[in-house]
């Protein structure tokens with residue numbers, strides 16, 4: 001295969017992976033004939049498979065925290081002679097190893113963990129990265145180091161077959177015509193980004209009373225919250241957390257009348273699918289990682305302590321999320337619903 005392809009080493013987080021899509025769009029626009037392949041973990045491959053800019057997705061399950069030197073060397077060797085350039089999106093040292101072992105001519109990324117040598121086109125780490133939208137943070141890598149990106153960026157979007165979205169409903173025991181309210185209750189980052197389960201339960205009861213079918217979506221880690229919401233809402237919410245693959249969750253969100261999310265990966269999925277959405281922000285800032293969709297409404301209390309970016313509330317009260325009333329969220333969700 002000629003050395004005319006681009007390799008992108010993907011972020012490890014779902015939301016970040018969606019925020020990386022404008023970079024792929026820019027790379028495509030700059031070099032339309034250059035195919036883009038993505039190396040990613042199973043936690044994020046379903047979204048890259050739904051991005052029109054991507055040609056091939058290589059799934060590798062690098063364990064979090066493990067160096068996996070031998071494995072990365074083996075993959076790098078297999079990639080030799082295949083790529084003209086590589087973009088390394090995670091900041092970790094180990095993430096730059098595959099392009100280095102593959103001997104790719106241009107290896108682009110932020111300096112990150114002092115990756116001089118591993119990368120040979122290095123961008124300085126932004127000093128206030130939390131103030132910079134993540135889409136811009138990644139898209140900047142398409143420019144030469146030092147040249148500031150000024151253009152508007154496209155919003156992320158994912159391809160979905162509407163018939164597949166209906167089929168997913170049926171597979172999971174839902175009626176094809178059900179007006180689903182998808183409640184995305186997780187936030188991998190920590191409890192300071194999770195709206196309380198009792199609030200989600202009250203929301204589910206209110207939405208069910210208005211004729212909607214609330215379902216809880218999330219990973220295996222969200223099962224206790226999902227079960228608790230199902231129980232506290234006396235069965236108004238159906239817990240599907242831990243019972244769907246990520247791809248099924250994407251299809252269910254695509255087929256939802258409205259989505260209510262924490263600031264999480266699924267919030268960005270809902271935005272990229274253009275679904276009506278209410279996004280609840282706690283310790284983080286909507287300036288940094290907003291849902292990039294005109295169909296999204298952000299609810300953010302903006303207290304004097306906001307945003308603290310903590311994983312757990314350092315003040316112990318989590319007022320930023322507790323003070324977002326379920327009745328108000330229900331009203332927004334019903335008003336927004338398709």
Ligand code: SF4
Nearest residue numbers: 283305308313319320
């Ligand atoms: S310190 Fe303030 S912003 Fe941070 S989690 Fe607690 S209530 Fe929320």
